[in-house]
Amino acid sequence: MxxxxxxxxxxxxxxxxxxxxxxxxxxxxxxxxxxxxxxxxxxxxxxxxxxxxxxxxxxxxxxxxxxxxxxxxxxxxxxxxxxxxxxxxxxxxxxxxxxxxxxxxxDIRDFVDKLRKVSAWLMVDKERSLEEGEYPQTPGEQAKYSKTSMCINCALCYSACPVYGEDRKFIGPAAIALAYRYNNDSRDTGMVQRLRVLSGMRGLPECSLVEGCTAVCPKGVDPVAAIKKSRIQLDEIRNKGSSTET
Ligand code: FES
Missing domain, CATH: 3.10.20.30 (Beta-grasp domain)
Known part of the structure; x- marks a missing residue:
């Protein structure tokens, strides 16, 4: 034909x-x-x-x-x-x-709420004045989170996530990937606050690593990798905390 x-x-x-x-x-x-x-x-x-x-x-x-x-x-x-x-x-x-x-x-309001919950934006303890200029960052520092910064909030990963399909309270792939993005930004100071949210039962522990999110992401963000790395960061922080207690 x-x-x-x-x-x-x-x-x-x-x-x-x-x-x-x-x-x-x-x-x-x-x-x-x-x-x-x-x-x-x-x-x-x-x-x-x-x-x-x-x-x-x-x-x-x-x-x-x-x-x-x-x-x-x-x-x-x-x-x-x-x-x-x-x-x-x-x-x-x-x-x-x-x-x-x-x-x-x-209706993506729940998705947007999840982004809010993890403070998916740059947090700084003290904002610089105009006179102090921009927040400098080296290419090496930028490379640490550049993959996750490609997220366009399309929510395809929530649609592919069987855990979110079962439990709408699960914080979900894009929110975790974006939390990872900001947690690993050298200019950011909000890691402890975000990990407090992610460490709850409806956060990092709930993901079953099916990888549907990574498979459908149109920007190659790889939320599953961000979830695995965030779990490691959380363990490191907990271990540090328990070693300083003893
Ligand atoms: S129309 Fe903007 S991502 Fe498709």
């Missing part, structure tokens, strides 16, 4: 909050190997059905807002080329493990 004759069948899960109904809606569109799934969603929204709800912003894998289940796997729709799909039928559903607001739009 020539490229022009090929089609892509999209089965999109729809949810209407007004009617409380769930259904799959099909759209058959020309196959274009150069297009990503977000292009198809935008085409449907612009030309066929303006009621289809989904999130997106940057179209370049940076804002983290366009996540959805694509044939059962959490993916960024703006980074998923149709030529890379194994079939010419694709099922698009809202991200798993989050309440659905409408169609592909999910």
């Amino acid at each position: 020539s490229e022009e004759q090929r089609t892509l069948l999209l089965r999109i899960r729809r949810y209407s909050p007004e009617e409380g109904t769930r259904r799959y809606q099909e759209y058959r569109l020309p196959f274009n190997k150069d297009k990503v799934l977000l292009d198809y969603l935008n085409h449907i929204n612009d030309k066929l059905d303006g009621s289809l709800a989904f999130r997106w912003s940057c179209r370049m894998g940076v804002c983290g807002s366009c996540g959805a289940m694509v044939n059962g796997t959490p993916k960024l729709t703006c980074s998923t080329f149709v030529k890379d799909l194994r079939s010419e039928e694709v099922i698009i559903e809202p991200l798993e493990n989050f309440p659905v607001i409408k169609d592909l739009v999910v």
